[in-house]
Amino acid sequence: xxxxxxxxxxxxxxxxxxxxxxxxxxxxxxxxxxxxxxxxxxxxxxxxxxxxxxxxxxxxxxxxxxxxxxxxxxxxxxxxxxxxxxxxxxxxxxxxxxxxxxxxxxxxxxxxxxxxxxxxxxxxxxxxxxxxxxxxxxxxxxxxxxxxxxxxxxxxxxxxxxxxxxxxxxxxxxxxxxxxxxxxxxxxxxxxxxxxxxxxxxxxxxxxxxxxxxxxxxxxxxxxxxxxxxxxxxxxxxxxxxxxxxxxxxxxxxxxxxxxxxxxxxxxxxxxxxxxxxxxxxxxxxxxxxxxxxxxxxxxxxxxxxxxxxxxxxxxxxxxxxxxxxxxxxxxxxxxxxxxxxxxxxxxxxxxxxxxxxxxxxxxxxxxxxxxxxxxxxxxxxxxxxxxx
Numbered sequence: 222x223x224x225x226x227x228x229x230x231x232x233x234x235x236x237x238x239x240x241x242x243x244x245x246x247x248x249x250x251x252x253x254x255x256x257x258x259x260x261x262x263x264x265x266x267x268x269x270x271x272x273x274x275x276x277x278x279x280x281x282x283x284x285x286x287x288x289x290x291x292x293x294x295x296x297x298x299x300x301x302x303x304x305x306x307x308x309x310x311x312x313x314x315x316x317x318x319x320x321x322x323x324x325x326x327x328x329x330x331x332x333x334x335x336x337x338x339x340x341x342x343x344x345x346x347x348x349x350x351x352x353x354x355x356x357x358x359x360x361x362x363x364x365x366x367x368x369x370x371x372x373x374x375x376x377x378x379x380x381x382x383x384x385x386x387x388x389x390x391x392x393x394x395x396x397x398x399x400x401x402x403x404x405x406x407x408x409x410x411x412x413x414x415x416x417x418x419x420x421x422x423x424x425x426x427x428x429x430x431x432x433x434x435x436x437x438x439x440x441x442x443x444x445x446x447x448x449x450x451x452x453x454x455x456x457x458x459x460x461x462x463x464x465x466x467x468x469x470x471x472x473x474x475x476x477x478x479x480x481x482x483x484x485x486x487x488x489x490x491x492x493x494x495x496x497x498x499x500x501x502x503x504x505x506x507x508x509x510x511x512x513x514x515x516x517x518x519x520x521x522x523x524x525x526x527x528x529x530x531x532x533x534x535x536x537x538x539x540x541x542x543x544x545x546x547x548x549x550x551x552x553x554x555x556x557x558x559x560x561x562x563x564x565x566x567x568x569x570x571x572x573x574x575x576x577x578x579x580x581x582x583x584x585x586x587x588x589x590x591x592x593x594x595x596x597x598x599x600x601x602x603x604x605x606x607x608x609x610x
Contacts, residue, residue, distance in 0.1 A: 232427060233302035233437075237420070237444050240293045240303070244448025248289030252456045255285040256463045264332040266464055278461065281331045283468025286449040287324045290476070291317065293445035306437030312483040315354030316442050316476060323347040323395065323475045327468030340467070341392070347475055348391035356479060357383040358390070359486045391478040398474035399467060405459035407557050409450045411564050412473035416447035418568035419480050425576050426487060439484035446476035459554050562593050 259265065259279035266280045294313050297303040307313065326343030329335055351357070361376050378386065402408035423440035430436050450473065456463045570586035 232424060232432060233300075234424070236297070236300045236303045237424075237440060239300070240297050240441065241420075241444045241448035241451070243296050244289040244293035244445050245452035246289075247292040248285050248449045248452030249455065251285035251288045252282060252453055252463060255281060256456070258284075259331070259463065262332055264328070264466065266466070278464050280464035280466030281328055281468055282453055282457065282463045282465035283324050283327050283331075283470070283472045286446075286453050286465065286469050286472055287320055289449040289452050290320060290445045290472075293448055294441070297441050297445075303437060303441060305434045306441065309435050310438045310483075311354050312356050312438035312479070313441055315351050315356050316445075316479045318354070319347040319350040319479065320472055320475055322350060323471045324468045327466060327471045331466035331468055344392045344395050344471065345388060347395075348388040348478075351391065351479060351482065352384045352387055356482050357387040357486070358482055359383055361386070361485070387482055391475065391482070394478040394481075395471045395474035398477070399470045402465065402470040404557050405461035406454060406457045407560060408470045408473060409454045409457045409465060410557060410561050412477070413447055413450035413454065414561060414564045414568055415477055416443045416450060416473075416480070418565075418572050419443040419477065419484075420447055421569070422572045422575060423480065423484055425572070426484060430487070433487075436487045439480045439487065442476055442480040442483060446473060446480070459557065559593070559596060562589075562596070566590055566593060 256279050259281040262281075264279060264281040266278045294317050297313070298307050323343065326335070326340060326347070330340055357378075357380075359378060361378070398408055398412065401411060420440055420443035423436070423443055427433065427436045427440060453465060453469070457465060566586060566589040570582060570589070573582040573586075
Protein backbone atom coordinates (compact mmCIF):
# COMPACT_ATOMS: atom_id res chain seq x y z
CA UNK A 222 0.00 0.00 0.00
CA UNK A 223 2.92 2.38 0.66
CA UNK A 224 3.86 2.22 -3.03
CA UNK A 225 0.39 3.07 -4.30
CA UNK A 226 0.26 6.39 -6.19
CA UNK A 227 -2.83 7.59 -4.31
CA UNK A 228 -3.80 8.57 -0.79
CA UNK A 229 -6.79 6.41 0.24
CA UNK A 230 -7.24 8.29 3.50
CA UNK A 231 -8.36 11.39 1.62
CA UNK A 232 -6.86 14.82 1.04
CA UNK A 233 -3.94 15.77 3.35
CA UNK A 234 -5.59 19.09 4.16
CA UNK A 235 -4.04 19.34 7.63
CA UNK A 236 -0.56 18.79 6.26
CA UNK A 237 -1.10 21.45 3.61
CA UNK A 238 -2.31 23.86 6.30
CA UNK A 239 0.75 23.07 8.39
CA UNK A 240 2.97 23.78 5.40
CA UNK A 241 1.25 27.14 4.80
CA UNK A 242 1.55 28.17 8.45
CA UNK A 243 5.20 27.09 8.57
CA UNK A 244 6.00 29.24 5.56
CA UNK A 245 4.15 32.17 7.16
CA UNK A 246 5.83 31.83 10.55
CA UNK A 247 9.32 31.35 9.10
CA UNK A 248 8.93 34.33 6.78
CA UNK A 249 7.62 36.51 9.60
CA UNK A 250 10.55 35.60 11.87
CA UNK A 251 13.15 36.09 9.15
CA UNK A 252 11.81 39.39 7.87
CA UNK A 253 13.15 41.43 10.80
CA UNK A 254 16.63 39.96 10.31
CA UNK A 255 16.49 40.54 6.55
CA UNK A 256 15.49 44.15 7.17
CA UNK A 257 18.65 44.69 9.23
CA UNK A 258 20.70 42.92 6.54
CA UNK A 259 19.22 45.11 3.79
CA UNK A 260 20.11 48.27 5.70
CA UNK A 261 23.65 47.03 6.35
CA UNK A 262 24.40 46.08 2.74
CA UNK A 263 22.73 49.18 1.33
CA UNK A 264 19.71 47.56 -0.31
CA UNK A 265 17.56 50.65 0.14
CA UNK A 266 14.90 52.14 -2.13
CA UNK A 267 15.27 55.92 -2.32
CA UNK A 268 12.20 57.91 -3.36
CA UNK A 269 11.86 58.69 -7.09
CA UNK A 270 9.32 60.86 -8.87
CA UNK A 271 7.11 57.87 -9.72
CA UNK A 272 7.24 56.35 -6.21
CA UNK A 273 4.58 56.75 -3.55
CA UNK A 274 6.87 56.42 -0.51
CA UNK A 275 8.68 59.60 0.58
CA UNK A 276 11.42 58.17 2.79
CA UNK A 277 14.25 55.69 2.06
CA UNK A 278 13.01 52.14 2.64
CA UNK A 279 15.05 48.93 2.96
CA UNK A 280 14.15 46.22 0.45
CA UNK A 281 15.11 42.61 -0.22
CA UNK A 282 12.17 41.05 1.60
CA UNK A 283 12.11 38.27 -0.98
CA UNK A 284 15.05 36.67 0.84
CA UNK A 285 12.87 36.16 3.92
CA UNK A 286 10.01 34.89 1.77
CA UNK A 287 12.31 32.37 0.11
CA UNK A 288 13.37 31.20 3.56
CA UNK A 289 9.72 30.55 4.33
CA UNK A 290 9.28 28.59 1.10
CA UNK A 291 12.39 26.53 1.87
CA UNK A 292 11.14 25.69 5.35
CA UNK A 293 7.70 24.75 3.99
CA UNK A 294 9.04 22.46 1.26
CA UNK A 295 11.52 20.81 3.64
CA UNK A 296 8.74 20.18 6.15
CA UNK A 297 6.48 18.74 3.44
CA UNK A 298 9.23 16.33 2.35
CA UNK A 299 9.16 14.86 5.87
CA UNK A 300 5.41 14.67 6.46
CA UNK A 301 3.66 11.27 6.23
CA UNK A 302 1.36 12.06 3.30
CA UNK A 303 2.97 14.93 1.41
CA UNK A 304 6.40 13.26 1.40
CA UNK A 305 4.93 10.64 -0.94
CA UNK A 306 4.54 13.29 -3.63
CA UNK A 307 8.31 13.77 -3.78
CA UNK A 308 8.67 10.13 -4.84
CA UNK A 309 6.66 10.66 -8.01
CA UNK A 310 7.54 14.25 -8.93
CA UNK A 311 10.46 16.67 -8.78
CA UNK A 312 8.24 19.72 -9.29
CA UNK A 313 8.57 21.01 -5.71
CA UNK A 314 12.36 20.76 -5.72
CA UNK A 315 12.43 22.40 -9.15
CA UNK A 316 10.48 25.31 -7.65
CA UNK A 317 13.04 25.55 -4.83
CA UNK A 318 16.04 25.64 -7.20
CA UNK A 319 14.44 28.04 -9.70
CA UNK A 320 13.17 30.17 -6.82
CA UNK A 321 16.64 30.38 -5.32
CA UNK A 322 18.02 31.57 -8.65
CA UNK A 323 15.36 34.22 -9.16
CA UNK A 324 15.76 35.47 -5.58
CA UNK A 325 19.52 35.78 -6.12
CA UNK A 326 18.95 37.85 -9.27
CA UNK A 327 16.34 39.94 -7.48
CA UNK A 328 18.53 40.51 -4.41
CA UNK A 329 21.38 41.71 -6.63
CA UNK A 330 18.96 44.08 -8.34
CA UNK A 331 17.68 45.31 -4.97
CA UNK A 332 21.25 46.24 -4.09
CA UNK A 333 22.90 47.19 -7.39
CA UNK A 334 19.99 48.08 -9.76
CA UNK A 335 20.65 45.59 -12.57
CA UNK A 336 19.76 46.50 -16.12
CA UNK A 337 16.65 45.04 -17.75
CA UNK A 338 18.47 42.61 -20.03
CA UNK A 339 20.42 41.09 -17.13
CA UNK A 340 17.22 40.58 -15.17
CA UNK A 341 15.52 39.09 -18.21
CA UNK A 342 18.42 36.65 -18.64
CA UNK A 343 18.01 35.59 -15.02
CA UNK A 344 14.28 35.11 -15.48
CA UNK A 345 14.72 32.98 -18.60
CA UNK A 346 17.39 30.91 -16.82
CA UNK A 347 15.07 30.28 -13.86
CA UNK A 348 12.30 29.25 -16.26
CA UNK A 349 14.83 26.98 -18.00
CA UNK A 350 15.53 25.26 -14.68
CA UNK A 351 11.84 24.38 -14.46
CA UNK A 352 11.86 22.99 -18.00
CA UNK A 353 15.00 20.92 -17.38
CA UNK A 354 13.35 19.46 -14.27
CA UNK A 355 10.32 18.43 -16.33
CA UNK A 356 7.94 21.18 -15.21
CA UNK A 357 6.20 22.27 -18.39
CA UNK A 358 2.81 22.84 -19.97
CA UNK A 359 1.18 19.77 -21.49
CA UNK A 360 -2.39 20.79 -22.28
CA UNK A 361 -4.21 24.04 -23.00
CA UNK A 362 -7.84 24.72 -23.97
CA UNK A 363 -8.41 26.97 -26.98
CA UNK A 364 -11.79 28.29 -28.16
CA UNK A 365 -11.49 27.11 -31.76
CA UNK A 366 -11.28 23.91 -33.78
CA UNK A 367 -13.82 21.88 -31.82
CA UNK A 368 -15.74 19.02 -33.39
CA UNK A 369 -19.47 19.33 -34.02
CA UNK A 370 -21.39 19.56 -30.77
CA UNK A 371 -18.45 20.85 -28.70
CA UNK A 372 -16.88 24.22 -28.06
CA UNK A 373 -13.16 24.55 -28.69
CA UNK A 374 -10.58 21.88 -28.16
CA UNK A 375 -7.81 20.87 -25.80
CA UNK A 376 -4.34 21.08 -27.33
CA UNK A 377 -1.76 18.55 -26.19
CA UNK A 378 1.71 20.00 -26.72
CA UNK A 379 4.84 18.28 -27.89
CA UNK A 380 7.87 18.49 -25.62
CA UNK A 381 9.42 21.45 -27.47
CA UNK A 382 6.12 23.34 -27.70
CA UNK A 383 5.41 22.83 -24.01
CA UNK A 384 8.88 23.95 -23.01
CA UNK A 385 8.68 27.15 -25.05
CA UNK A 386 5.23 27.97 -23.69
CA UNK A 387 6.47 27.35 -20.15
CA UNK A 388 9.36 29.78 -20.52
CA UNK A 389 7.15 32.47 -22.09
CA UNK A 390 4.39 32.23 -19.50
CA UNK A 391 6.83 32.04 -16.58
CA UNK A 392 8.70 35.16 -17.70
CA UNK A 393 5.38 36.95 -18.29
CA UNK A 394 4.10 36.08 -14.82
CA UNK A 395 7.38 37.11 -13.16
CA UNK A 396 7.31 40.51 -14.83
CA UNK A 397 3.59 40.95 -14.18
CA UNK A 398 4.11 40.61 -10.43
CA UNK A 399 7.17 42.84 -10.65
CA UNK A 400 5.22 45.56 -12.46
CA UNK A 401 2.35 45.59 -9.97
CA UNK A 402 4.58 46.03 -6.91
CA UNK A 403 4.02 49.76 -6.38
CA UNK A 404 2.10 50.28 -3.14
CA UNK A 405 2.67 49.01 0.39
CA UNK A 406 1.32 45.48 0.64
CA UNK A 407 0.04 45.34 -2.93
CA UNK A 408 2.19 42.57 -4.42
CA UNK A 409 2.23 40.49 -1.24
CA UNK A 410 -1.56 40.72 -0.92
CA UNK A 411 -2.21 39.86 -4.56
CA UNK A 412 0.30 37.03 -4.25
CA UNK A 413 -1.55 35.71 -1.20
CA UNK A 414 -4.95 35.88 -2.94
CA UNK A 415 -3.66 34.37 -6.18
CA UNK A 416 -1.76 31.57 -4.48
CA UNK A 417 -4.73 30.75 -2.24
CA UNK A 418 -7.07 30.57 -5.23
CA UNK A 419 -4.59 28.35 -7.08
CA UNK A 420 -4.30 26.17 -3.97
CA UNK A 421 -8.08 25.76 -3.76
CA UNK A 422 -8.23 24.83 -7.44
CA UNK A 423 -5.43 22.28 -7.00
CA UNK A 424 -7.24 20.73 -4.03
CA UNK A 425 -10.37 20.41 -6.15
CA UNK A 426 -8.34 18.77 -8.90
CA UNK A 427 -6.73 16.46 -6.35
CA UNK A 428 -10.15 15.47 -5.02
CA UNK A 429 -11.44 14.68 -8.51
CA UNK A 430 -8.39 12.49 -9.05
CA UNK A 431 -9.19 10.55 -5.88
CA UNK A 432 -6.13 11.75 -3.98
CA UNK A 433 -3.62 10.78 -6.67
CA UNK A 434 -0.19 11.46 -5.13
CA UNK A 435 1.03 12.69 -8.51
CA UNK A 436 -1.23 15.72 -8.04
CA UNK A 437 0.29 16.78 -4.71
CA UNK A 438 3.04 19.18 -6.00
CA UNK A 439 0.99 22.07 -7.45
CA UNK A 440 -1.06 22.46 -4.27
CA UNK A 441 2.13 22.24 -2.19
CA UNK A 442 3.88 24.95 -4.20
CA UNK A 443 0.83 27.22 -4.02
CA UNK A 444 0.49 26.67 -0.25
CA UNK A 445 4.18 27.48 0.31
CA UNK A 446 4.12 30.82 -1.52
CA UNK A 447 0.73 31.73 0.00
CA UNK A 448 2.24 31.24 3.44
CA UNK A 449 5.32 33.28 2.54
CA UNK A 450 3.12 36.17 1.37
CA UNK A 451 1.01 35.93 4.53
CA UNK A 452 4.08 36.04 6.77
CA UNK A 453 5.56 39.02 4.95
CA UNK A 454 2.36 41.09 4.78
CA UNK A 455 2.49 42.43 8.39
CA UNK A 456 5.84 44.08 7.59
CA UNK A 457 4.76 45.27 4.17
CA UNK A 458 1.21 46.61 4.61
CA UNK A 459 0.93 50.39 4.77
CA UNK A 460 2.92 51.85 6.46
CA UNK A 461 5.58 49.39 5.32
CA UNK A 462 8.76 48.70 7.25
CA UNK A 463 10.38 46.68 4.46
CA UNK A 464 9.81 46.32 0.72
CA UNK A 465 9.94 42.89 -0.86
CA UNK A 466 11.91 44.31 -3.79
CA UNK A 467 12.44 42.44 -7.04
CA UNK A 468 13.64 39.45 -5.02
CA UNK A 469 10.13 39.08 -3.62
CA UNK A 470 7.91 40.08 -6.51
CA UNK A 471 9.80 37.88 -8.99
CA UNK A 472 9.70 34.96 -6.53
CA UNK A 473 5.91 35.25 -6.26
CA UNK A 474 5.54 35.32 -10.05
CA UNK A 475 7.82 32.32 -10.49
CA UNK A 476 6.09 30.23 -7.82
CA UNK A 477 2.62 31.00 -9.18
CA UNK A 478 3.81 30.08 -12.67
CA UNK A 479 5.32 26.85 -11.35
CA UNK A 480 2.14 25.85 -9.51
CA UNK A 481 -0.02 26.55 -12.57
CA UNK A 482 2.37 24.74 -14.91
CA UNK A 483 2.62 21.76 -12.59
CA UNK A 484 -1.19 21.60 -12.42
CA UNK A 485 -1.35 21.59 -16.24
CA UNK A 486 0.52 18.30 -16.37
CA UNK A 487 -1.93 16.68 -13.97
CA UNK A 488 -4.89 17.47 -16.22
CA UNK A 489 -3.79 14.60 -18.44
CA UNK A 490 -4.76 12.26 -15.61
CA UNK A 491 -8.39 13.34 -15.27
CA UNK A 492 -10.29 10.05 -15.08
CA UNK A 493 -13.63 11.66 -15.96
CA UNK A 494 -12.63 14.43 -18.37
CA UNK A 495 -15.43 15.20 -20.82
CA UNK A 496 -14.40 17.05 -23.99
CA UNK A 497 -17.97 18.36 -24.38
CA UNK A 498 -17.97 20.03 -20.98
CA UNK A 499 -16.97 23.56 -21.89
CA UNK A 500 -16.63 24.79 -18.33
CA UNK A 501 -14.41 21.88 -17.30
CA UNK A 502 -12.14 22.39 -20.30
CA UNK A 503 -11.97 26.16 -19.79
CA UNK A 504 -11.47 26.22 -16.03
CA UNK A 505 -7.70 25.49 -15.89
CA UNK A 506 -6.96 28.30 -18.33
CA UNK A 507 -9.40 30.58 -16.48
CA UNK A 508 -7.64 29.93 -13.20
CA UNK A 509 -4.21 30.70 -14.62
CA UNK A 510 -5.44 33.89 -16.28
CA UNK A 511 -7.68 34.99 -13.40
CA UNK A 512 -5.21 34.67 -10.55
CA UNK A 513 -2.84 36.95 -12.49
CA UNK A 514 -5.44 39.17 -14.16
CA UNK A 515 -4.59 42.37 -12.29
CA UNK A 516 -0.79 42.26 -12.77
CA UNK A 517 -1.07 40.94 -16.33
CA UNK A 518 -3.53 43.67 -17.27
CA UNK A 519 -1.20 46.20 -15.70
CA UNK A 520 1.74 44.73 -17.64
CA UNK A 521 -0.10 44.83 -20.99
CA UNK A 522 -1.33 48.38 -20.41
CA UNK A 523 2.16 49.55 -19.43
CA UNK A 524 3.85 47.95 -22.46
CA UNK A 525 1.27 49.39 -24.89
CA UNK A 526 1.41 52.81 -23.26
CA UNK A 527 5.20 53.00 -23.28
CA UNK A 528 5.60 51.62 -26.80
CA UNK A 529 3.00 54.07 -28.13
CA UNK A 530 4.99 56.90 -26.53
CA UNK A 531 8.16 55.71 -28.27
CA UNK A 532 9.73 54.51 -25.04
CA UNK A 533 11.11 51.15 -23.93
CA UNK A 534 8.49 48.73 -22.55
CA UNK A 535 10.61 48.68 -19.39
CA UNK A 536 10.58 52.49 -19.04
CA UNK A 537 9.09 53.32 -15.66
CA UNK A 538 6.20 55.75 -15.27
CA UNK A 539 3.49 56.69 -12.82
CA UNK A 540 0.42 55.42 -14.64
CA UNK A 541 -0.03 51.91 -13.25
CA UNK A 542 -3.46 50.86 -12.03
CA UNK A 543 -2.58 51.66 -8.43
CA UNK A 544 -1.38 55.12 -9.43
CA UNK A 545 -4.67 55.74 -11.23
CA UNK A 546 -6.64 54.76 -8.13
CA UNK A 547 -4.62 57.26 -6.09
CA UNK A 548 -5.34 59.98 -8.66
CA UNK A 549 -9.08 59.25 -8.43
CA UNK A 550 -8.90 60.03 -4.72
CA UNK A 551 -8.38 56.73 -2.91
CA UNK A 552 -5.92 56.55 -0.04
CA UNK A 553 -3.03 54.08 -0.26
CA UNK A 554 -4.74 51.58 2.02
CA UNK A 555 -8.09 51.87 0.27
CA UNK A 556 -6.47 51.52 -3.16
CA UNK A 557 -4.65 48.39 -2.04
CA UNK A 558 -7.77 46.89 -0.46
CA UNK A 559 -9.76 47.68 -3.59
CA UNK A 560 -7.25 45.86 -5.79
CA UNK A 561 -7.41 42.97 -3.32
CA UNK A 562 -11.18 42.89 -3.88
CA UNK A 563 -10.83 42.84 -7.68
CA UNK A 564 -8.18 40.12 -7.52
CA UNK A 565 -10.30 38.00 -5.15
CA UNK A 566 -13.43 38.32 -7.29
CA UNK A 567 -11.59 37.27 -10.44
CA UNK A 568 -9.45 34.54 -8.87
CA UNK A 569 -12.05 32.82 -6.74
CA UNK A 570 -14.75 33.40 -9.35
CA UNK A 571 -12.71 31.38 -11.84
CA UNK A 572 -11.95 28.67 -9.30
CA UNK A 573 -15.60 28.46 -8.25
CA UNK A 574 -16.58 27.60 -11.82
CA UNK A 575 -14.81 24.27 -11.35
CA UNK A 576 -16.45 23.57 -7.99
CA UNK A 577 -20.01 24.95 -8.03
CA UNK A 578 -22.96 25.62 -10.33
CA UNK A 579 -21.71 28.01 -13.06
CA UNK A 580 -24.98 29.99 -13.08
CA UNK A 581 -24.79 30.67 -9.34
CA UNK A 582 -21.11 31.57 -9.65
CA UNK A 583 -21.86 33.98 -12.51
CA UNK A 584 -24.54 35.79 -10.50
CA UNK A 585 -22.39 36.10 -7.36
CA UNK A 586 -19.33 37.18 -9.35
CA UNK A 587 -21.40 39.71 -11.29
CA UNK A 588 -22.71 41.28 -8.09
CA UNK A 589 -19.18 41.43 -6.64
CA UNK A 590 -17.85 43.05 -9.83
CA UNK A 591 -20.66 45.65 -9.64
CA UNK A 592 -19.82 46.32 -5.98
CA UNK A 593 -16.10 46.67 -6.76
CA UNK A 594 -16.84 49.04 -9.66
CA UNK A 595 -19.06 51.25 -7.50
CA UNK A 596 -16.46 51.43 -4.74
CA UNK A 597 -13.78 52.26 -7.32
CA UNK A 598 -15.55 55.37 -8.61
CA UNK A 599 -17.02 56.70 -5.34
CA UNK A 600 -14.23 59.31 -4.79
CA UNK A 601 -14.65 60.64 -8.34
CA UNK A 602 -18.44 60.81 -7.98
CA UNK A 603 -18.06 62.58 -4.65
CA UNK A 604 -15.61 65.12 -6.10
CA UNK A 605 -17.95 65.80 -9.04
CA UNK A 606 -20.88 66.32 -6.67
CA UNK A 607 -18.83 68.78 -4.62
CA UNK A 608 -17.88 70.75 -7.74
CA UNK A 609 -21.49 70.92 -8.91
CA UNK A 610 -22.67 72.09 -5.52
